[in-house]
């Protein structure tokens with residue numbers, strides 16, 4: 001764990017939400033004038049909670065995920081992770097925080113096509129300077145856990161869409177992040193395969209204290225989470 005993340009968890013009492021967003025706004029400046037996508041957005045998410053975010057196309061779901069994932073900065077407002085103000089951190093601190101504390105899954109898996117499933121999952125550990133010998137059993141165990149123990153040495157092009165997304169989930173979780181951010185993780189999959197991915201997320205949640213924010217267009221899949229919010233007019237409205 002990096003110094004920013006460890007000092008954050010050291011100062012955070014148990015009652016502090018894992019993620020706390022206050023009065024968040026995002027305005028894009030374009031040649032046609034400013035485009036306000038998020039405004040006055042509040043969100044509080046406890047450790048271990050699973051939140052589904054739904055909303056019309058263009059309502060700002062990906063914009064919000066990018067900000068929660070610290071891949072983009074808000075125009076104004078505050079985002080705290082375990083009590084620590086994220087956007088007050090330096091770029092280097094944020095980088096280390098992101099690598100240690102966050103896992104990302106996208107609609108298109110973004111696996112490296114030349115690498116095997118095992119190598120794709122191993123990579124974040126090697127980038128974090130873990131010894132390959134120690135990292136290998138961790139990556140293998142996680143691939144077993146997502147049901148791909150028999151596909152370790154297959155490349156993404158040799159795997160089905162659902163299998164590729166399982167590898168992407170294993171890659172996102174291999175460094176044991178506290179928050180998993182999934183932007184339309186099943187948008188590219190058929191109904192049965194999408195359901196299998198959600199069952200896998202259920203399993204992973206049950207067996208570890210994973211906190212999950214998932215964007216989906218599918219309300220039946222959203223209903224599997226603990227809470228559903230709809231993004232409308234720049235704000236999150238709690239539905240259930």
Ligand SMILES: Nc1ncnc2c1ncn2[C@@H]1O[C@H](COP(=O)(O)OP(=O)(O)OP(=O)(O)O)[C@@H](O)[C@H]1O
Pocket residue numbers: 028029030035037055056057058059060061062063064
């Ligand atoms: N860099 C940018 N510059 C200007 N406008 C942007 C930029 N990025 C996003 N937008 C605008 O912000 C709005 C929200 O986009 P976003 O991708 O967050 O929506 P979304 O809810 O994820 O949509 P979808 O469900 O279709 O993926 C859109 O109107 C989009 O055109």
